[in-house]
Amino acid sequence: MSIIRTSLFAVMERFPHCKADIRQLFRENDSFQTLCEDYGKCAEVLRHWNQSTSKEAVVRRKEYSALLRDLEAEILENLTKKREATRHT
Numbered sequence: 001m002s003i004i005r006t007s008l009f010a011v012m013e014r015f016p017h018c019k020a021d022i023r024q025l026f027r028e029n030d031s032f033q034t035l036c037e038d039y040g041k042c043a044e045v046l047r048h049w050n051q052s053t054s055k056e057a058v059v060r061r062k063e064y065s066a067l068l069r070d071l072e073a074e075i076l077e078n079l080t081k082k083r084e085a086t087r088h089t
Contacts, residue, residue, distance in 0.1 A: 007040025
C-alpha cells in the first residue's frame with residue numbers, strides 16, 4: 001500500500017465521521033492531500049517514539065504529539081471550510 005493511501009486511511013480513522021468529505025477533499029485538493037500525507041508520516045514517527053526507550057524519546061514524543069495536534073486542527077479547518085462552502089452553494 002502506498003504512503004498516500006496509508007495516510008488517507010490514517011486521517012479517516014482519526015475522523016471517522018468525516019470519511020466522505022475527507023475522500024472528496026483528498027481527490028480534489030492537492031494541499032489537503034499533502035496535509036494528509038504529513039499527518040500519516042507524523043503519526044508513524046510518533047508511534048516509533050512511543051515505543052522507543054532512548055533518552056531523547058520523551059522530548060520527541062512531545063514534539064510529534066504537538067505536531068500531530070496541529071495537523072489535526074488544520075485537517076478539521078479544511079473540513080469545516082468544505083462544509084461551509086457546500087452549504088452556501
